[in-house]
Amino acid sequence: MGWIVRVLVRLALVLAIVFAALLLLYRFAPPPSTLMLGRWLTFRTVERDWVPLSQISPHLIRAVIASEDQRFCSHAGVDWGELNAVLQDEDGPSRGASTLTMQTAKNLFLWPGRSYLRKGLELPMALALDFAWPKRRVIEVYLNIAEWGEGVFGAEAASQRHFGKPASRLTPAEAARLAGALPNPILRDPSRPSRALLAAAGRVQRRMNQLGPLGNCALPAGASAQAPLFPQHGLARARASV
Structure with a gap:
């Protein structure tokens, strides 16, 4: 179990470094x-x-x-108010809460289709994107x-x-x-x-x-x-x- 944890931590670190490098590159180059x-x-x-x-x-x-x-002009990459409203919907999420920054992060780094994993990755990526760009x-x-x-x-x-x-x-x-x-x-x-x-x-x-x-x-x-x-x-x- 300890070996698996170490491998996962190293993999996460490598992916974070790659993401940071691409974030810097795409700040200036057409991605x-x-x-x-x-x-x-x-x-x-x-x-x-x-x-x-x-x-x-x-x-x-x-x-x-x-x-x-x-x-778009007032949030920091994630519209937390809209996201909370969607999550609080009694009938379940009936609409998306993706900001333009989140959609940009998805289009650049992630895959199409809906999943909780992809949405979970979108959030920190959008925050980083808004901070860096x-x-x-x-x-x-x-x-x-x-x-x-x-x-x-x-x-x-x-x-x-x-x-x-x-x-x-x-x-x-x-x-x-x-x-x-x-x-x-x-x-x-x-x-x-x-x-x-x-x-x-x-x-x-x-x-x-x-x-x-x-x-x-x-x-x-x-x-x-x-x-x-x-x-x-x-x-x-x-x-x-x-």
Whole structure:
């Protein structure tokens, strides 16, 4: 038993060192996701064009925050209030409580699918990620490794595939469609949106307009000083375009 414990401790130490090294490397270098690595290892195609945050539309940044993690700018990687609410649900967990930081940690270091083991690993990884990286780097990596279709990863590849334009030129309506597709990117096609996706995109746009400065922490330098991305007089036109 003592030998097994020593082996497990050494293995945990090695994994922690590897994680710390990758955390430092990925702070500056464009990383792949584990899904991308899996596709490469099985000789399947991967579409991904890494772009810096300054070349991604602020509309998409705010849309993803509004859709996936409205308290992204205020928590330290884990939204403990939301997590506690999910755990206290009398009918059992009926929704996820993953923040964008937790999803980034999962996409970079862990496997898809739900399990208590994976969730338990996500929490400390997300806390470390938020401590080591600024918010802008977290959202930049997330938007460059998120899956938006079979073999399509990242905002640039998704924008080119679904709208035939670079990610920097996405409109609010297009950004809302991409954000609305994230919960099920294989079945939801932003270029040919179903009724469910249109409804999800409409909800995303309403949340974007309600975010206010809460979504500005991840915007590229200078973008937060712009006029509101969803002025009230233009909201109706934005909804109609969805």
